[in-house]
Amino acid sequence: MSADARAATPPAAATPPVTGPRTWPLWEVFVRGKRGLSHVHVGSLHAPDATMALRNARDVYTRRQEGVSIWVVAARDITASSPEERDSFFDPAADKVYRHPTFYDVPEDVEYL
Amino acid sequence: MGGPTVATNLLAAQYIQGLADDALVYAQRLGEWVSRAPQIEEDMALANIGLDLLGQARALLTRVGELDGSGRSEDDLAYLRDEREFRNVHLLEQEVAGFGFEMARLLWFASYQWELYAGLRTSVDEVVAGVAAKALKEVTYHRDHATQWVLRLGDGTAESHERMQQALVDVEPYVTELFDDDPASVAAAESGVGVLPSSLEDAVRARVSAVVEEATVALPESARWRSRGGRDGVHSRPMGYLLAEMQHIARSNPGAQW
Numbered sequence: 001m002s003a004d005a006r007a008a009t010p011p012a013a014a015t016p017p018v019t020g021p022r023t024w025p026l027w028e029v030f031v032r033g034k035r036g037l038s039h040v041h042v043g044s045l046h047a048p049d050a051t052m053a054l055r056n057a058r059d060v061y062t063r064r065q066e067g068v069s070i071w072v073v074a075a076r077d078i079t080a081s082s083p084e085e086r087d088s089f090f091d092p093a094a095d096k097v098y099r100h101p102t103f104y105d106v107p108e109d110v111e112y113l
Numbered sequence: 114m115g116g117p118t119v120a121t122n123l124l125a126a127q128y129i130q131g132l133a134d135d136a137l138v139y140a141q142r143l144g145e146w147v148s149r150a151p152q153i154e155e156d157m158a159l160a161n162i163g164l165d166l167l168g169q170a171r172a173l174l175t176r177v178g179e180l181d182g183s184g185r186s187e188d189d190l191a192y193l194r195d196e197r198e199f200r201n202v203h204l205l206e207q208e209v210a211g212f213g214f215e216m217a218r219l220l221w222f223a224s225y226q227w228e229l230y231a232g233l234r235t236s237v238d239e240v241v242a243g244v245a246a247k248a249l250k251e252v253t254y255h256r257d258h259a260t261q262w263v264l265r266l267g268d269g270t271a272e273s274h275e276r277m278q279q280a281l282v283d284v285e286p287y288v289t290e291l292f293d294d295d296p297a298s299v300a301a302a303e304s305g306v307g308v309l310p311s312s313l314e315d316a317v318r319a320r321v322s323a324v325v326e327e328a329t330v331a332l333p334e335s336a337r338w339r340s341r342g343g344r345d346g347v348h349s350r351p352m353g354y355l356l357a358e359m360q361h362i363a364r365s366n367p368g369a370q371w
Contacts, residue, residue: 024152045154052261056154058254059161
């Protein structure tokens with residue numbers, strides 16, 4: 001019943017194809033929270049252009065007062081490291097403890113360290 | 114005595130009920146877009162706008178119940194009134210008829226609500242003034258959302274341009290009713306509770322005209338037929354179906370809590 005009933009009452013003009021050339025591009029969303037110091041990646045969304053992406057981000061990611069500032073970046077403009085490069089990119093840092101600032105004596109009254 | 118006060122309060126309640134029913138009925142219509150908008154992001158946007166309107170309706174309906182002396186709650190007023198007791202304009206009860214139509218309707222209604230709430234911030238009724246001050250920020254966004262879409266659809270592809278133009282034609286017969294001065298709004302304007310609807314018309318039309326022009330479409334000539342009577346409780350065919358959907362659970366399960 002349900003399939004037939006739904007087919008009988010299509011929502012007028014509200015069902016463009018969700019794949020193919022009419023799909024909107026993907027945008028990555030960064031939100032700065034009230035007390036945060038920098039924008040943090042919160043997710044992604046689709047939008048036809050940057051202006052609409054910003055508005056969609058407002059609707060999707062800041063409904064509950066999560067932020068005071070939003071950045072959107074076209075996902076295609078992001079150059080990312082690839083999983084195959086993981087070994088050569090990141091593993092060499094594993095055994096270099098001298099890169100960590102753990103060999104200092106920190107005076108007790110220094111804050112924010 | 115207290116006679117004049119009661120009468121004044123009743124008129125104020127009628128006026129505020131018009132504002133509340135506009136918001137309530139359009140919230141119900143916008144809710145229909147969830148899962149049906151062009152993209153899930155637009156589902157969210159229209160649902161958010163609907164929920165903003167629902168919030169306005171709740172506060173205003175509660176005020177109506179206080180002023181009219183009936184002691185009815187917001188739920189009583191939303192769920193237990195019949196069609197003839199609703200005072201919303203016809204524009205908002207019309208069935209969902211495509212995304213272009215929705216953006217045309219939202220542009221007109223949000224532009225109207227913006228001017229309305231800007232004026233109501235100085236209402237002598239503290240609840241109305243409070244709702245207006247808060248809602249003005251919400252409506253600024255609604256108007257912007259509709260503006261962005263009308264610009265993109267109007268100045269988009271040949272097909273979207275044609276559909277946006279047709280949507281403006283389809284909405285036109287329902288626009289003028291927004292600016293009709295019914296007796297309750299005349300009284301509300303005189304007492305300082307409300308603003309005269311006709312006083313908003315020039316600013317609203319100027320705003321919509323500017324958007325429409327930038328979107329390379331055109332406002333149609335005045336329609337030969339135009340809607341009337343919403344503020345008197347006389348509604349069009351879709352209203353009964355809308356109320357049935359909105360009210361049937363509350364009416365089938367009286368007093369239910371969830």
